[in-house]
Amino acid sequence: MNFINDATFPRKEPKAAVKKDRCDGCAICVDVCPQACLQVIVNPKRKNNRIIKVIGELCSGCGACQGVCPKEAIFIPGLSTENLRGYVDKALVMIAEAEESRA
Ligand code: SF4
Numbered sequence: 001m002n003f004i005n006d007a008t009f010p011r012k013e014p015k016a017a018v019k020k021d022r023c024d025g026c027a028i029c030v031d032v033c034p035q036a037c038l039q040v041i042v043n044p045k046r047k048n049n050r051i052i053k054v055i056g057e058l059c060s061g062c063g064a065c066q067g068v069c070p071k072e073a074i075f076i077p078g079l080s081t082e083n084l085r086g087y088v089d090k091a092l093v094m095i096a097e098a099e100e101s102r103a
């Protein structure tokens with residue numbers, strides 16, 4: 001499920017972007033990406049460090065990576081983490097209501 005979509009967050013460029021000075025390549029975001037479009041690579045500017053790479057063609061802009069990154073290093077341009085968490089909360093309520101109506 002995409003917690004953000006064109007109805008909740010209209011955007012021109014729905015691809016994740018990386019703040020290269022913040023990412024340490026911890027790979028937490030890799031585990032939550034539903035499109036498998038994140039890879040940890042050697043940072044080309046700091047050879048002893050790792051960094052995340054987004055395969056843009058595969059990214060759906062779902063925002064999951066932004067929601068879990070402890071460094072606020074990966075983000076959907078124009079989307080604040082606060083707003084993203086609000087969309088996630090709304091989606092979880094909708095899911096709970098749908099499950100209740102089926103019970
Ligand atoms: S973007 Fe964030 S979660 Fe992903 S590897 Fe970099 S620091 Fe870790």
Ligand code: SF4
Pocket residue numbers: 015016032033034035036037038054058059060061062063064065066
């Ligand atoms: S926005 Fe979604 S699809 Fe794109 S890199 Fe992040 S988790 Fe993967």
